[in-house]
Amino acid sequence: MKHNSPQIGDPDEEPEIDPRQALSALGYKDISEPRRVRGGWDTLLWRFATPDGSEHSLRIHYLPRREEFAWRERLAMEACARANFPAPRVETVGEVGGLPAMVLSWCPGRPILAFVEKKPWQVWRLGKLIGRTQAQLHAVPPPKEFLASAPADWIGRVRDEYTDLAEHASSFGLAVTSLTHMDYHPLNIISDGQVVTGVVDWAYAAAGDPRADLARTVITILAAPAPPGPTRPLIDLLRRVVLRAYRAGYEGIAGPMPDYRPLMAWAGATLLAEIELVIDKPNVWGTQEDVQKFHRLVDVWARRAGVR
16 A cells, blocks of 8 residues: 655655654554664664554665665565564555655564674674574575566676676576575674564565575675774674674574585675665765775685686
8 A cells, every 4th residue: 555745855865754744644643752763774764662562663765776675675574474484574564755664563672783792702602593593584485576586686786897796606506495685694683682583674685595695694794894883893803703603503403504605706796786875875884995895805705706
C-alpha cells in the first residue's frame, strides 16, 4: 500500500521528516515520542513504542536505488521470518513523502561491536556467535524473487574500474541457493550479550553463494574503518582474533568453511563502491583517506588472485 504526501526536497540529501506525522500516515497514531536512532549510513531510523508496550522502528530509505534497497530488505526479512531466523519482522510497508518506508519490530540489545568494545575479554565468544549466526543464515532459502537476476545482480555491484574483478568472480561457478546478507558484520548484528536478537540492514541481500557473503564479512572485519572513539585502536588490535573466532563459530555449525579467498578482491571492490556512495553524507565516519586505502587493498587482493 502507498501513503502519498508531498515530495521531500532533494532525494539524495537527508530529508526533513516529522516521524510522528509519518507514522500516523502509516497507521500508527497512538505511540510514544519517536526517538531518532543514529548510525545507519543509508536510511533514516526512529524507535517508538505502542500502547501494548512493544517497540518498533520506522525505517525510511532516501539515497539512490532506494526502491530496490527497500524491496530487498522487505523480501529478505520476510524470508527470515519464515525460517525463524533472528531479524526484524516487517509490520507495515508504505511511502512517506514519496520515499520507501517500513515499520519493523525492534530487536532488543546493542550491536555486537559494542560488546566487543566494553568486554574485550569476551571477544572469542562473541566472534564465534557472529560465525554461528551467519552459518545459520546460509541455510535459509532465498526469496524466489531474488533468483531471477542472481548472481548477476550482486556480482555487478562494483565500479566500472573493477569490472574485471566481477568477471573473475563469475568464473567460480557461483551458487544462488542461500539467502546472503552481503553486509554482515558486527555493527549489523544485534545481541543482548548472550544471543543474537536480530541481524539488521538487509539492503544488499541476495540469492547468493556463501563464499561471496563470507568474503564480504572477512574483508569488513579485516579492513573496514572502525567507528571513531577511544576504543578504535583496541578494535584494530582485535580484528584478527575476531576473524579466528568467527571461523570457528561458522565451522561449528556448517562444517569446513568454503574457500572464499578468490573472491576477496571482488568483495573489496563492492564494499568500496558502497563507501563511495555515502562518503560525503552526515554521520559517515569513513573518510577519503579510507577510500584510498581500500583502493590499495583491492589492488593487492586482485594481484594475489592473479587478476592484475
